[in-house]
Amino acid sequence: MLTIVCSGLSGKNVYYSMQINKKQEILIKFGSKVREQREFLNLSQEELAERAKLHRTYIGMIERAEKNITLLNIEKISKALSIKISKLFED
């Protein structure tokens, strides 16, 4: 969890920093699902990148939750992983 502490915090600022924590969790969950499915298919990051027409380093960043992925790229990855988008978000 990331906690941002600022001097002169208002109620609104505190709420905002809590949002940042929550946001990161969804990226972590999504990245883990991508890695799990990629490994299930015995694909390397390079192979997945090639299938999805994305860059290999981008796939690594998604799996490590370092990028806020867009819907068009979520779709590219889901197709390359032969899995429905809804499945990538199931618990």
Added chain:
Amino acid sequence: MLTIVCSGLSGKNVYYSMQINKKQEILIKFGSKVREQREFLNLSQEELAERAKLHRTYIGMIERAEKNITLLNIEKISKALSIKISKLFED
């Protein structure tokens, strides 16, 4: 469907323009689901925007498939609509 025709097309270019068509469909499907769930909850775009802490015009653009939404904003909207992300991608 959008078809881009360029002079001096290579095979790769043709493939790329097909990808653009496919990409738009997912934005349309997602935008429709957001509108459907928003109307089911009897919320205006303004009310949804306020709940999600996003701008009203942004909600409109998402519903009209004019924006390539990011995962963090997908999560904000799903929470504001009290629906799981996976449900927003089910057929």
